[in-house]
Amino acid sequence: MPNKKNYTNGLPDPSELKEEILKKYPRKVAKKRAKAMIVNDPSEGQEIMANVRTIPGIITQRGCTYAGCKGVVLGPTRDIINITHGPIGCGFYSWLTRRNQTKPAEGEDNYMPYAFSTDMQDENIVFGGEQKLKTAIREAFEIFKPSAISIFSTCPVGLIGDDVHAVAREMKAELGINIFGFSCEGYRGVSQSAGHHIANNGIFKHVVGNTDRERTGKFQVNLMGEYNIGGDAFEIERIFEECGITLLSTYSGNSTVESFAYSHTADLNMVMCHRSINYIAEMMEEKYGVPWIKVNFIGAESTAKSLRKLADYFGDDELKAKVEEVIEREMAKVKKVAEEVKPKVEGKLAMMFVGGSRAHHYQDLFKELGIRTVSAGYEFAHRDDYEGREVIPNIKIDADTRNIEDLEVTKDEEHFRDDLVTKKAKLEKEGYTFKDYQGMMPEMSKNALVVDDVNHWETEKLIEFYKPDIFCAGIKEKYVVQKYGVPLKQLHSYDYGGPYAAFGGAVNFYKEMERMLATNIWKLVDAPWKHEPEIVGSISIEA
């Protein structure tokens, strides 16, 4: 198919499109949405409005605080029993719906296939559900004898005033295992992001530092914000192993509570998804002196860059040599496939609206194939994920943010790693950067349209304007977008595909793009604008 859109001289100014979109909204809504849509200019420090409440009645991609706390952060951890305290729906809908994979060793616990719920009924709402919760905990313990149990509160629980933390303490004393609760009622925050923060706090408070571990490798690290969708973590683990890097714990793909407990003994934290997990990285540094760096293992080039950064941190020549060797070998395989695929897909246009980091990370993968990202945005990120961490001090603290506890963290004198603090200072002097997340916007092209918390209406207009060749989002958007004759790649669940991380993942993704962009099915759809010349911005709106 000839590519009708010629953006070789840069992307068109989408300001008119933005106006068209806003016209449909009531005045107040339009004012709010205007700030969440930025015509990107990387040469300027632009401000975007993010992490604010979705306007009622506007169909959002976002989930709830509970979903973020249970589903995202602790859901992929296999040796803990997660009990949802609430009516049945919340627990049912979060039952194994994210495609996180896990690989327990022979005889090891794996409770991920289970959805435990207190399944509250009328009488529990009226008279309180604490007794039922206790029974549920005892039952789960009786059957499985897990080493840890956590409790997740859903909306009604907060309202009727069940004290899940008191129940947790009582049960912990009674059963003698680690039990802790989360006040992660769905309404508490703007999106699942609030739940991530609550989960970070809970894990840090109740798990991290519980056990120590003898050093087993020269280079001990944690990987944070990697959830092992489609086996991503397995691919990253493979690379680490070949480089001789010891991965203590991943938060939280292919993870265990057991490994969280000793993760403070690492020499470095590597943060993938900054949004969901930076809190633990920050707290670990304060308490134990373990520094963190931002990495990205989506995209072959990014993977190489991240590995080199890691090797530079340790400064060990043998490690550096090993890393280079692995990169060279893997890159040869990657390049071979890239060379085959790139000519077929180069110049195509992509849009991605997903997550709190993926919409950024996947731009790297697309770039490797010469596919341009014309518009992107996150579902639940904050300003720092768009603009970079330096804006954090300027982010307005609203009621929703205040709602989430900021843990008081104090230095752990016994375990504090003064050696790492010295190392960090030295490296910084040499120009090495820590905590260095620049955000999505500086890396996007001029005139790309950045949209936070995109909704259905906006999606429609974006597609009409840009006529993308591929759209990345999740299952909820998939069939809307495909009705337009535009293929949608799910970046939450990978449509049963993956892994897409690191080198092997890049190869998979290239092939996937070849398959999706070259298929003939879409020609059958015959979308109305397919034969028209480029849209010039006169899109009529039935207002």
Next chain:
Amino acid sequence: MKNTNGNTILNSPPLEGRGAAVLNSSPLGRSGGAVSTQNACKLCSPLGASVAYKGFEGCVPLIHGSQGCATYIRRYLISHYKEPIDIASSNFTEDSTIFGGDRNFKIAAQNIINQYKPQIIGISTTCLSETIGDDITLFLHELKSEDFDGNVEFVVASTPSYQGTHIDGFHEAVAAVVRKFAKKGNTGNHINLFPGFISTEDIRLLKEIVADFGIETAILPDYSESLDNPVWDTYKRIPEGGTTMEEVERSGSAKASIEFGTVLNLGKLSGRVKNQNLTKTAAQYLEKEMDVPLVRLPMPIGITQTDRFFEELEKLTGKKTTEKYTKQRGRLVDAYVDAHKYVFGKKAVVYGEEDFVVGMCAFLDEIGIEIVLAASGGESGLLEKEILKHCPENGEKITVREGFDFESIREWSITNKPDILVGHSKGYYIARELEIPIVRVGFPIHDRIGGQRIKHLGYAGTQELFDKIVNTLIEYKQDSSPVGYKYM
């Protein structure tokens, strides 16, 4: 590990590990009635209500509560129907839980109107809004007296999930629509058909049948188009299709209502437990308030139950069943005979929503499959009685369990060793562990294409279902045979 076809599975599934093994020796028989729920076999009420609302023309569902419920429910429905499904939420904040959700509700309503210009906004409540005690009727009253821009009807279904399941929500929403719009009038020649929560293909099958009988029929709700769209030329914000307003109005003057399902939302745990005076289903309401006679039948799966449906249609139309259907029926009987030896005496576990389980059991009982367990997450208190009534062959041998979850089904199956599972996708893990086949029916089907198009009803639907069950059993035998015969 082998999969259900006997092929070795290479990717280690997330099912291994001690968690899975321990239960075998569980000291606490879950079947003995554990208090907590592990892997539930039911969904929550607003999901059912939203499906029902989608079956009325121009209706946009709104779930009144926090946004998570709507997002989760959308994701669940979209994964099954593989269609765009817009369900709005009033996006509660912490403040709404303290001061009530009226402000958010009104904003939501206004925004839905601006974006969709719907004919109806179909509201369902959530556990949260019900616990707070939000009075939506009052909000609506206020909304209309304020400067409110839009010409739209509102329907409200009370659907807290701590009372009942998604099926209660479904029936509640249908009843809410009918209560609101049905008009009493001179009895016409048309009928109402309340099919319950069935597949989109089932609805199309039913439409064909009533059309062939030449009787004007309103199917309530009819989401056969709106939840199973063709590819579009231009995007439609509200998909076409659905029972029209006019049809709903005329339901009050119909000659009769046919209602599939005998459990419905009549059970002890349904939301109306506190107010026994309220009619429960839409058809009941029409009977009581508008004198529309009610014929209640089990889901027409299998010959016996389908015969009853056709008999009723003959009675209502005064016409004979046409050759098209007598032949369909004949072929089905013929197939029963041909395949008898492959199914007879096979042991099945059936699970899902209650009316569906009743219908499925009646059919399996009819073809000589022994149902070892009939289970549902619903707790109507009616399931056992209904199964006994509709399974004349071996009904008394069936273990019936209400309020069961998948872990209980799993434990039970480990002990009682069924040959086959019949139910929706969520039981797959049990089939996988037991290395037995599963025939996917009902809702939700998340691990296959075309779940919404599975046929279950009528002679034609039963035929497909029957072939599928038989072939699944044959395939299993074939796959596990050392020879691999290509001839039977």
